[in-house]
Amino acid sequence: MILGEKYNEELKYFVAVDCVIFGYEDDELKLLLYPRRFEPHYKEWSLMGGFVQPDESCDAAAQRVLQLTVGLTDIYLEQIGGFSAPNRDPGGRVVSIAYYALVKINEYKKSLVSEYGGRWFTLNKTPNLVLDHEQMVKEALLKLRLKATYELVGKELLPEKFTLTQLNNLYNAIFKKTFDQGNFRKKLASLKVLEQTGEKDTSNSKRGAYYYKFK
Amino acid sequence: MILGEKYNEELKYFVAVDCVIFGYEDDELKLLLYPRRFEPHYKEWSLMGGFVQPDESCDAAAQRVLQLTVGLTDIYLEQIGGFSAPNRDPGGRVVSIAYYALVKINEYKKSLVSEYGGRWFTLNKTPNLVLDHEQMVKEALLKLRLKATYELVGKELLPEKFTLTQLNNLYNAIFKKTFDQGNFRKKLASLKVLEQTGEKDTSNSKRGAYYYKFK
DNA sequence: GCAAAAGTGTTACCGGTACACCCATGT
DNA sequence: ACATGGGTGTACCGGTAACACTTTTGC
Numbered sequence: 001m002i003l004g005e006k007y008n009e010e011l012k013y014f015v016a017v018d019c020v021i022f023g024y025e026d027d028e029l030k031l032l033l034y035p036r037r038f039e040p041h042y043k044e045w046s047l048m049g050g051f052v053q054p055d056e057s058c059d060a061a062a063q064r065v066l067q068l069t070v071g072l073t074d075i076y077l078e079q080i081g082g083f084s085a086p087n088r089d090p091g092g093r094v095v096s097i098a099y100y101a102l103v104k105i106n107e108y109k110k111s112l113v114s115e116y117g118g119r120w121f122t123l124n125k126t127p128n129l130v131l132d133h134e135q136m137v138k139e140a141l142l143k144l145r146l147k148a149t150y151e152l153v154g155k156e157l158l159p160e161k162f163t164l165t166q167l168n169n170l171y172n173a174i175f176k177k178t179f180d181q182g183n184f185r186k187k188l189a190s191l192k193v194l195e196q197t198g199e200k201d202t203s204n205s206k207r208g209a210y211y212y213k214f215k
Numbered sequence: 216m217i218l219g220e221k222y223n224e225e226l227k228y229f230v231a232v233d234c235v236i237f238g239y240e241d242d243e244l245k246l247l248l249y250p251r252r253f254e255p256h257y258k259e260w261s262l263m264g265g266f267v268q269p270d271e272s273c274d275a276a277a278q279r280v281l282q283l284t285v286g287l288t289d290i291y292l293e294q295i296g297g298f299s300a301p302n303r304d305p306g307g308r309v310v311s312i313a314y315y316a317l318v319k320i321n322e323y324k325k326s327l328v329s330e331y332g333g334r335w336f337t338l339n340k341t342p343n344l345v346l347d348h349e350q351m352v353k354e355a356l357l358k359l360r361l362k363a364t365y366e367l368v369g370k371e372l373l374p375e376k377f378t379l380t381q382l383n384n385l386y387n388a389i390f391k392k393t394f395d396q397g398n399f400r401k402k403l404a405s406l407k408v409l410e411q412t413g414e415k416d417t418s419n420s421k422r423g424a425y426y427y428k429f430k
Numbered sequence: 431g432c433a434a435a436a437g438t439g440t441t442a443c444c445g446g447t448a449c450a451c452c453c454a455t456g457t
Numbered sequence: 458a459c460a461t462g463g464g465t466g467t468a469c470c471g472g473t474a475a476c477a478c479t480t481t482t483g484c
Contacts, residue, residue: 007229007253007266007306007307010229010266011229011266011268011269012227012228012230013227013228013230013267014222014225014227015230015299015310038222051222051225051226052299053226054226055301057299057300057301058310079296079297081294081297082273082296082297082312084230084267084272084273084312085272086269086270086271086272091222093269094222095230095267095273095310097299097310163463164464165462180446180447180448180449181464182447182448182449182464182466183446183448185464185465186445187446190445202456204461204462204463205454205455205456205461205462206455206461206462206463207454207455207456207461207462207463207464208454209464210463210464378436379436379437380435395473395474395475395476397437397438397439397474397475397476397477398473398474398475400436400438401438401472401473402472405472417482417483419434419435419436420434420482420483421433421435421436421481421482421484422434422436422437422480422483423481424435424437425436425437
């Protein structure tokens with residue numbers, strides 16, 4: 001029966017999720033990586049992942065994994081897609097659904113991250129990753145860029161209050177190019193999604209820059 | 216062990232692919248649907264799908280399924296994403312990776328399609344679909360529209376030779392709106408991806424319209 | 431000649447880009 | 458006063474949208 005007419009004639013596989021965790025700090029886009037906790041490739045750098053449990057969707061599994069590793073709930077998560085090459089994992093047939101997450105790098109639970117040996121790496125200064133995880137990172141960045149062109153990204157990566165220069169720098173980091181200050185601000189104004197707070201950040205300039213927040 | 220440290224403690228699930236098959240005919244975007252071949256929901260309308268075999272990736276599984284059902288090789292396929300709600304399939308825990316395909320509606324093997332009871336439906340005149348297949352169709356259309364905005368879609372849906380009016384109508388069908396003839400043609404000219412053949416199509420007008428093909 | 435589809439041209443506007451310029455303030 | 462980062466203004470260009478117009482040909 002070429003197309004299969006009964007479920008129970010079919011094989012089952014492990015189903016996992018892997019998370020590309022983006023953060024932003026020191027004008028750089030960063031990636032949270034972990035030493036792998038089991039064979040094969042024990043202790044090599046990898047994305048944080050986990051197996052999907054019987055009572056949860058992949059989305060829920062990714063949320064759970066992130067909650068357990070960075071200690072935050074309500075994390076912004078977007079599916080990248082399924083990775084399923086038959087030999088992608090020498091440890092067994094594992095189909096993995098990849099996600100990317102955006103987290104505020106200063107809010108995550110440091111204790112949890114260090115418990116699992118997690119470390120933030122600047123993008124493009126990352127070590128070699130296990131399995132097909134580098135491909136996942138590549139696709140994650142493409143998806144993030146796509147999102148950032150359609151809507152203003154920043155709420156999930158920047159602190160509550162931020163200067164327009166910070167936001168400009170975030171975009172510079174995401175696209176690895178320099179957006180013109182004047183044009184960037186004009187665009188922001190047209191979007192009408194930010195509002196000025198009264199306060200100023202005087203740490204980087206004498207004049208001081210107004211803090212903004214998302215409406 | 217909250218995150219699982221051994222594969223063999225974990226559960227396995229069925230992994231399937233489902234294909235949203237788009238075609239274009241009579242100025243309308245169409246969808247190839249099939250009566251389901253097994254319980255649950257036996258004989259109800261569904262996307263064509265199949266289980267992933269041990270030696271193939273999901274991409275390969277989707278290609279195989281399409282080859283077996285429409286009889287074409289080298290079909291344009293793009294992954295939509297994973298669908299994994301724990302109760303999405305009452306027949307068992309099945310994680311499905313959805314794909315969309317673009318096929319030339321006049322080249323598929325009619326015998327094969329009818330063998331499985333397949334039928335082409337005009338988009339938005341489709342019957343209720345099984346499981347989460349309607350959601351898959353919805354996301355497939357969004358992905359197709361995204362692709363069609365970035366690059367000229369048509370090579371995979373139209374016959375080898377086609378008129379600019381046909382292409383215009385294809386875009387009208389994809390986006391459910393009317394693109395201005397003049398502007399559409401100007402845009403096409405700027406893309407420089409089409410070339411005129413000598414021949415004309417006189418079936419729709421007295422004057423006749425030049426056939427074009429992709430370079 | 432006229433209807434009907436194919437195909438061209440004209441104009442206005444909007445968003446992006448480049449770049450020059452002004453502002454506030456601590457030293 | 459001046460250096461430094463924050464912030465504004467202007468002029469141009471290309472793509473898009475709206476729409477009027479011309480061409481071809483069978484009836």
